[in-house]
Amino acid sequence: MSTNLSAADHAPEVQAPVSRRFSLPDFPTVARFLTVIGFGWLVPIMKMAAGEDPKAHLNDLWRQLGVPILAILTFLFAWAQLAPTVQTSLGAVPGPAQVWEQVEVLAADHVRQRDKADAFYERQEERNAKLEADGKADKIKWRDYTGKPTYVDQIITSLKTVFTGFVLASLIAIPIGILCGLSPIMNAAFNPLIQIFKPVSPLAWLPIVTMVVSAVYTTSDPWFDKSFLNSAFTVMLCSLWPALINTTLGVASIDKDLLNVGKVLQLDWKTRVTKLVLPSALPLIFTGLRLSLGVGWMVLIAAEMLAQNPGLGKFVWDEFQNGSSDSLARIMVAVLTIGIIGFLLDRLMFTLQSLLTHSES
Numbered sequence: 001m002s003t004n005l006s007a008a009d010h011a012p013e014v015q016a017p018v019s020r021r022f023s024l025p026d027f028p029t030v031a032r033f034l035t036v037i038g039f040g041w042l043v044p045i046m047k048m049a050a051g052e053d054p055k056a057h058l059n060d061l062w063r064q065l066g067v068p069i070l071a072i073l074t075f076l077f078a079w080a081q082l083a084p085t086v087q088t089s090l091g092a093v094p095g096p097a098q099v100w101e102q103v104e105v106l107a108a109d110h111v112r113q114r115d116k117a118d119a120f121y122e123r124q125e126e127r128n129a130k131l132e133a134d135g136k137a138d139k140i141k142w143r144d145y146t147g148k149p150t151y152v153d154q155i156i157t158s159l160k161t162v163f164t165g166f167v168l169a170s171l172i173a174i175p176i177g178i179l180c181g182l183s184p185i186m187n188a189a190f191n192p193l194i195q196i197f198k199p200v201s202p203l204a205w206l207p208i209v210t211m212v213v214s215a216v217y218t219t220s221d222p223w224f225d226k227s228f229l230n231s232a233f234t235v236m237l238c239s240l241w242p243a244l245i246n247t248t249l250g251v252a253s254i255d256k257d258l259l260n261v262g263k264v265l266q267l268d269w270k271t272r273v274t275k276l277v278l279p280s281a282l283p284l285i286f287t288g289l290r291l292s293l294g295v296g297w298m299v300l301i302a303a304e305m306l307a308q309n310p311g312l313g314k315f316v317w318d319e320f321q322n323g324s325s326d327s328l329a330r331i332m333v334a335v336l337t338i339g340i341i342g343f344l345l346d347r348l349m350f351t352l353q354s355l356l357t358h359s360e361s
Contacts, residue, residue, distance in 0.1 A: 036354040038347050041065035094329035099336070102329040110150035117145040149310050155337065158311035161228060162300045162345075165235025166293050172236075173243035173292070174285065178273060180244075181251020181281070198241040202234050202299040206306050209233045230307040231300060239296035246288025250281030286353035293349055297342050312338060 031043045041064040044057035076096050083095040094102075128140045149157070180187040213229050254277060262272040278285075304313025316334045319327040 036351050088328065090323060090328045091325055094332060098329045099332045102326060102333050105326075106151040106330070106333065110152045113147055113150045116147055120145045120147075151315065151333075154311050154315045155341070157228075157309065158300060158304065158313070159341070161231045161304070161309060161311055162235055162293070162296050164228075164232040165300070166239060166296050168232070168236040169240035169292055169296070170243055170289060173240040173288070174247050177244045177247025177285075177288075178251050178277065178281075180248040181254075182277070187248065187252070194241060194244060197237075198245075200238075202238050202302050203306070205237045206230065206234050206303055209237070210307065225309070227307045227309040231303040231309040231311070231313075234303040234307070235296040235299050238299040239292040242291035242295060243285070243288035246284045246291070247281065250284030250288075251277055253284070254280045283353070283357045286349065286357060290346060290349040290353065293345055294342065297338075297345060301338060 027046075031040075031046075034040055034042050041061060044060040044064070047057050048054045080095040080097070083093040086093040124143065128142070131137065131140050176190065180190050210226075210230050213226055213233065217226060217229060258276055258280065259272070262276050267275070300311070301313040301316065303309070304311040305317040308314055308317075312334055316331055319330045319334070
């Protein structure tokens with residue numbers, strides 16, 4: 001018996017296209033992320049690379065990249081032309097070329113000091129290994145390298161100090177701000193204290209902090225130098241107020257209906273705070289944290305000058321006391337470093353705020 005097969009029976013089996021397991025993020029998400037981290041000028045370049053009309057995007061590129069670069073170049077030109085006309089006790093004000101020369105000197109000094117430290121630790125390891133081989137393990141000693149801190153070391157010290165003070169301030173300010181925002185009585189109790197202590201200068205706080213730390217921190221084996229603690233606590237006392245005020249404002253401005261829903265659902269206090277209060281108040285809390293970090297970074301330099309904490313503030317003070325022909329250029333290096341780091345810290349907080357709160361303000 002013959003069997004008739006249709007053409008469809010002989011046709012190869014066609015499989016449905018398999019969807020990609022991984023997909024690139026959509027362009028608006030990438031564009032928003034680049035804008036948040038400060039690389040928004042890449043967005044018009046990407047759009048032009050994708051084939052879109054370049055005319056409109058060239059204007060965006062000029063506004064976001066061309067204008068800032070032009071402004072910086074204009075500033076550098078004006079600086080280079082005007083600096084030699086101003087004479088000080090240390091000579092003429094250094095221009096961009098002299099300042100950059102000191103950047104190279106400080107970088108070379110850092111490399112040289114790191115080489116000395118590596119050589120010191122290598123000799124120490126060889127000596128201790130020989131003592132252990134000779135059966136004199138009881139004479140083995142490990143010491144830290146005690147060379148002078150380099151400019152990079154001082155930057156790291158300043159960052160550690162400001163983040164210590166900032167974290168301590170946040171741990172105090174946010175809980176108190178939540179209490180003040182939720183309770184009019186607590187707000188009335190804390191508001192006079194906030195208004196009194198908020199304007200106090202770090203120069204007034206530092207002597208008090210120094211005396212308290214000296215009286216309380218009396219251990220024979222300290223984990224932290226007193227100069228570090230003096231600077232960190234001064235930063236804490238000056239930077240907690242913006243976070244405290246903005247947290248209070250953010251919590252107090254929450255929609256009352258939202259809090260009433262929590263009462264209707266009989267949520268406990270902890271759940272109301274974590275599920276209702278904090279998510280709603282987070283944008284203003286982050287605004288306060290950004291302000292606090294900026295205030296702390298400004299306060300830090302003065303605190304380190306007086307407390308002699310080996311950071312950027314001490315570097316500026318030492319160069320001022322040194323009075324050499326290169327001191328003014330090195331101080332200007334420190335000024336630019338402080339400004340750039342301050343900008344990067346604010347951009348970091350802005351990025352965290354945008355990613356965690358979906359806010360671009």
